[in-house]
Amino acid sequence: MERNERMSGTLYGLGIGPGDPELITLKALRILQAADVVAYPAPEAGDSLARRIVAPHLKGGQTEIAIRMPLTVARFPAQAVYEQAAEDLAAHLAAGRSIAVLCEGDPFLYGSFMYLFGRLAEDFPVEVVPGVSSLTACAAALKHPLVSRNDVLTVIPAPLDDETIGAKLLHTDAAAIIKLGRHGPRIVALLKELGLAGNAHYIERATMPEQRILPLAEVDPASIPYFAMILVHRRGEQHFMEFQS
Known part of the structure; x- marks a missing residue:
């Protein structure tokens, strides 16, 4: 045509x-x-x-x-x-x-x-x-900056295999893990295995009436919806404290 x-x-x-x-x-x-x-x-x-x-x-x-x-x-x-x-x-x-x-x-x-x-x-x-985007909406709802200064942000789709996700998490400053849904249990387990669970922030259905924010330890992995995201920063709370000094 x-x-x-x-x-x-x-x-x-x-x-x-x-x-x-x-x-x-x-x-x-x-x-x-x-x-x-x-x-x-x-x-x-x-x-x-x-x-x-x-x-x-x-x-x-x-x-x-x-x-x-x-x-x-x-x-x-x-x-x-x-x-x-x-x-x-x-x-x-x-x-x-x-x-x-x-x-x-x-x-x-x-x-x-x-x-x-x-x-x-x-x-x-x-x-x-x-x-x-959901990336910026989730960060705003969590009141947790995505990245600062020269940080590198990696967006990781949860359907990727554990080896690939693990490598990306270990070679970036911050990550947003998206498309969770049925992959939730595997991702939560992987974060614990890598020692990053304490640096993770969980949110589902950001900005919607059904929005929920939970500590990762309180999340039921089997009930994680598709419209959920986990934000991870390798410096953890130290990253947040940088803005207070």
């Missing part, structure tokens, strides 16, 4: 933040309310978290497209789902309609929007609006 920016609508990838509706940026809010079509990821059954985040800001009267997909690790990303969604969105764009695609956190930080971006960016005008 040849790009025709004069006739085509624009595809917007909107970062809408980690959960608190007030953490959407002014730019994302403006585009959200002006778009002809609002699309968002959703589970195969049930409500969309992304739509729930922006619900207070929706003006009504817009076409809504729920991109329903399996959220199990074994079936994600669901390529067929994204192929079909890209075709559906392309039809609206070709007709001159603007589309706001909602993405929790930031679109280009493990965001599902990138799978649509890869399929549509060559044929239609696209604008990506960054959002407040």
Whole structure:
């Protein structure tokens, strides 16, 4: 398909933040309310978290497209789902309609929007609006700085194997372990084995009404949800004390 920016609508990838509706940026809010079509990821059954985040800001009267997909690790990303969604969105764009695609956190930080971006960016005008990421939201909620001075921060997806995670933890100043869920028990055990459990801070569902912050020792590993994060700093409380002197 040849790009025709004069006739085509624009595809917007909107970062809408980690959960608190007030953490959407002014730019994302403006585009959200002006778009002809609002699309968002959703589970195969049930409500969309992304739509729930922006619900207070929706003006009504817009076409809504729920991109329903399996959220199990074994079936994600669901390529067929994204192929079909890209075709559906392309039809609206070709007709001159603007589309706001909602993405929790930031679109280009493990965001599902990138799978649509890869399929549509060559044929239609696209604008990506960054959002407040879960990394910064968790640090703010925990009241614990991520990094300072020349610290190196490593983002570690929990599905990686123990050897890889252990090596990354031992060769960085600070780490954010994400995508916990069913990997929670293994990650908690690994942190204890490496002697880093005392330097770890646990939070789940940051900025949402269900937010919980617990000492790692009090966390039930078997109940850790996907939307949970563990922040670790090798200097532990010494890192925090540096800001008090």
